[in-house]
Amino acid sequence: MKKFFKRFSEKLVEGALFLSSSVTTFVVLLIVIFLFKEGLGVINEKTVEEGFVIAVNKNNRVNTISTEQIKNIFDQNITNWESLGGENDSIILFRIDDISNYYSDEQLGDTLQNIPYCISQLIDSIPEIIAFIPEKYTSKEFKGRVINSDIVTVSDFIGGKEWFPTAQPSAQFGILPLILGTLWVSLGAILIALPLGLATAIYLSEIASPKMRNVIKPLVELLSGIPSVVYGFFGLIVIVPMIQNVFGLPVGETGLAGSIVLGIMALPTIITISEDALRTTPREMKEASLALGANRWQTVLKVTIPYSASGITAAAILGIGRAIGETMAVLMVTGNAAVIPGGLLEPVRTIPATIAAELGETAHGGLHYKALFALGCILFIMTMVINLIVEYISSKRKTKVQ
Amino acid sequence: MKGKKIKYMKEALAFNLFRLMSLVVIIILFSILLFITVKGISVISWDFLTSMPEEGMTKGGIFPAIIGTLILVTGSILFAFPIGVLSGIYINEYAKDGFFKRFVKLMTNNLAGIPSIVFGLFGMSLFVNTLDFGDSIIAGSLTLGILTLPVVIRTTEEALKSVNNSFRLGSYALGATKLQTIRKVVLPMATPNIITGLILSIGRVSGETAPILFTVAAYFLPKLPSGIFDQVMALPYHLYVISTSGTEIEKSRPMAYGTALVLIAIVLIANLLANALRRYYGKKVKMN
Numbered sequence: 001m002k003k004f005f006k007r008f009s010e011k012l013v014e015g016a017l018f019l020s021s022s023v024t025t026f027v028v029l030l031i032v033i034f035l036f037k038e039g040l041g042v043i044n045e046k047t048v049e050e051g052f053v054i055a056v057n058k059n060n061r062v063n064t065i066s067t068e069q070i071k072n073i074f075d076q077n078i079t080n081w082e083s084l085g086g087e088n089d090s091i092i093l094f095r096i097d098d099i100s101n102y103y104s105d106e107q108l109g110d111t112l113q114n115i116p117y118c119i120s121q122l123i124d125s126i127p128e129i130i131a132f133i134p135e136k137y138t139s140k141e142f143k144g145r146v147i148n149s150d151i152v153t154v155s156d157f158i159g160g161k162e163w164f165p166t167a168q169p170s171a172q173f174g175i176l177p178l179i180l181g182t183l184w185v186s187l188g189a190i191l192i193a194l195p196l197g198l199a200t201a202i203y204l205s206e207i208a209s210p211k212m213r214n215v216i217k218p219l220v221e222l223l224s225g226i227p228s229v230v231y232g233f234f235g236l237i238v239i240v241p242m243i244q245n246v247f248g249l250p251v252g253e254t255g256l257a258g259s260i261v262l263g264i265m266a267l268p269t270i271i272t273i274s275e276d277a278l279r280t281t282p283r284e285m286k287e288a289s290l291a292l293g294a295n296r297w298q299t300v301l302k303v304t305i306p307y308s309a310s311g312i313t314a315a316a317i318l319g320i321g322r323a324i325g326e327t328m329a330v331l332m333v334t335g336n337a338a339v340i341p342g343g344l345l346e347p348v349r350t351i352p353a354t355i356a357a358e359l360g361e362t363a364h365g366g367l368h369y370k371a372l373f374a375l376g377c378i379l380f381i382m383t384m385v386i387n388l389i390v391e392y393i394s395s396k397r398k399t400k401v402q
Numbered sequence: 403m404k405g406k407k408i409k410y411m412k413e414a415l416a417f418n419l420f421r422l423m424s425l426v427v428i429i430i431l432f433s434i435l436l437f438i439t440v441k442g443i444s445v446i447s448w449d450f451l452t453s454m455p456e457e458g459m460t461k462g463g464i465f466p467a468i469i470g471t472l473i474l475v476t477g478s479i480l481f482a483f484p485i486g487v488l489s490g491i492y493i494n495e496y497a498k499d500g501f502f503k504r505f506v507k508l509m510t511n512n513l514a515g516i517p518s519i520v521f522g523l524f525g526m527s528l529f530v531n532t533l534d535f536g537d538s539i540i541a542g543s544l545t546l547g548i549l550t551l552p553v554v555i556r557t558t559e560e561a562l563k564s565v566n567n568s569f570r571l572g573s574y575a576l577g578a579t580k581l582q583t584i585r586k587v588v589l590p591m592a593t594p595n596i597i598t599g600l601i602l603s604i605g606r607v608s609g610e611t612a613p614i615l616f617t618v619a620a621y622f623l624p625k626l627p628s629g630i631f632d633q634v635m636a637l638p639y640h641l642y643v644i645s646t647s648g649t650e651i652e653k654s655r656p657m658a659y660g661t662a663l664v665l666i667a668i669v670l671i672a673n674l675l676a677n678a679l680r681r682y683y684g685k686k687v688k689m690n
Contacts (some may be wrong), residue, residue: 024555225609352517
């Protein structure tokens with residue numbers, strides 16, 4: 001009986017342990033579900049604000065107006081119907097607030113009950129008008145014509161060149177500038193961090209005395225634990241003004257500042273991982289090289305580095321992955337302009353920074369909210385791919401070492 | 403003879419270049435620490451640590467932020483430590499090499515690689531909105547806990563791996579069951595390493611900002627929370643707020659330096675504590 005209990009409790013414990021070990025899988029699954037559930041909602045949504053429509057005179061020849069065109073019309077970048085395929089007439093903009101320019105308070109009625117009628121008549125009487133009005137005013141007697149609103153397509157989302165989610169009347173959800181911004185900043189960071197980090201790793205594993213190593217290693221470890229917001233703060237106080245002075249820029253918050261801060265943050269990761277990789281080189285190999293008359297530098301160059309190349313690659317890719325996902329430091333120093341970066345000396349905006357900066361202001365379940373979750377999905381996919389590449393490289397490496 | 407000379411000149415050149423670059427790295431890293439410490443140390447006082455922020459966060463202290471961070475760290479480790487340690491034990495001691503083990507490890511690595519802002523989105527979607535916790539300590543703690551989970555699992559795994567297999571075999575030979583072996587032999591030997599790893603992970607969690615942005619952190623809340631469904635202030639978010647969007651950024655600079663120093667101090671203390679533990683237990687194990 002006692003033996004049975006013992007066995008039973010062993011199995012019970014094993015079961016509990018098994019359940020715990022599947023928690024991570026479960027969580028990853030949940031993350032995917034929740035992220036994509038909210039994020040995919042942005043596709044095929046109308047870009048015109050909910051409850052509003054765009055209407056024109058019914059004799060207007062223009063049938064469809066794209067989201068981008070709507071924005072350009074209301075920003076007065078497009079001012080003639082001809083460029084949209086209509087008559088050669090200038091466009092007259094009408095927003096609901098403009099109604100008092102056309103009608104007196106008396107005409108609108110005491111309780112504004114005549115507004116729908118007035119708008120309908122106005123649109124009927126001005127052939128060049130384009131109106132952004134509430135949907136409820138477009139009832140049966142409405143004499144204008146409602147333009148079917150564009151929807152957010154996948155290619156609009158990924159290939160669109162403008163990110164302006166709060167634009168009225170038509171929000172812009174092109175994430176191309178954000179993707180490019182993220183890649184620019186991350187590549188800049190790795191270009192700074194990789195040479196310095198690799199040099200330090202080689203110094204630590206091949207050149208430094210054990211005493212020196214024992215001093216530097218803990219410092220590097222300590223710095224990998226410092227919160228990103230502190231690095232961001234340092235960047236904001238020291239690096240941003242420095243860049244502003246050195247390059248004589250109006251603002252120092254640029255892609256370069258982001259790259260430098262991220263580069264500094266990536267240093268500890270790159271140093272640690274590449275040093276580990278360098279140290280796995282078997283002693284016999286190095287000794288054989290030295291015995292053949294090669295000096296230490298030749299040994300490092302011809303034996304140690306080629307042997308640990310895959311580990312160093314993994315370090316570099318992992319560094320890029322970290323840089324892509326880094327939020328706070330980048331948010332604080334890059335200036336956050338959502339335009340396609342023309343160079344590292346201009347403000348840029350990355351995907352994580354966009355999410356962090358904008359999510360707080362969005363309405364739950366709204367189009368903007370969903371668009372930010374879609375950004376999260378893109379970020380998730382990017383980092384997942386990077387992880388899998390690292391995983392692949394290191395699994396190959398393991399078989400090689402064995 | 404000449405070739406030999408060139409060979410050694412090249413070596414000297416390369417090695418000195420590496421020394422120089424390492425020096426640059428060390429100077430950069432060290433100057434960050436030094437800068438924050440020098441600027442922040444004059445701000446730190448008993449008052450700064452124990453009083454409420456005042457006058458639009460330009461005066462007073464950071465007491466609620468410290469308490470908030472403490473609560474969040476505690477909440478997240480209550481979730482992550484038990485599950486993480488148990489999970490690590492299963493992966494290293496029970497799971498057989500094969501598809502399941504590889505899959506679980508892959509998932510753990512993937513979870514570790516997800517950017518912290520994505521955890522923030524997830525926490526907001528699941529805990530704040532779907533489960534309707536609102537912006538609350540429980541939502542923030544769970545989000546942070548999930549973020550820490552892979553770190554705890556890996557730490558435990560590494561610690562268990564470092565226990566020599568002959569101890570397990572010796573225990574089996576004495577007739578102990580698997581569970582007894584793990585409880586009486588493996589775990590006691592691995593505990594110091596597990597604990598050091600856990601302490602380091604506490605240092606990490608206390609500085610995370612992105613996951614708490616939308617799940618718990620309050621912009622300005624000069625009182626202590628009364629339950630797990632309240633919002634709290636937190637140190638990293640507080641630093642972000644007063645250095646970028648406070649009412650008077652220049653005036654709140656000293657507060658920002660002080661907060662940054664406190665954050666660094668937490669990481670530093672965690673590191674020192676971990677190192678001390680490692681050394682203490684290292685000696686003890688050797689003596690036995």
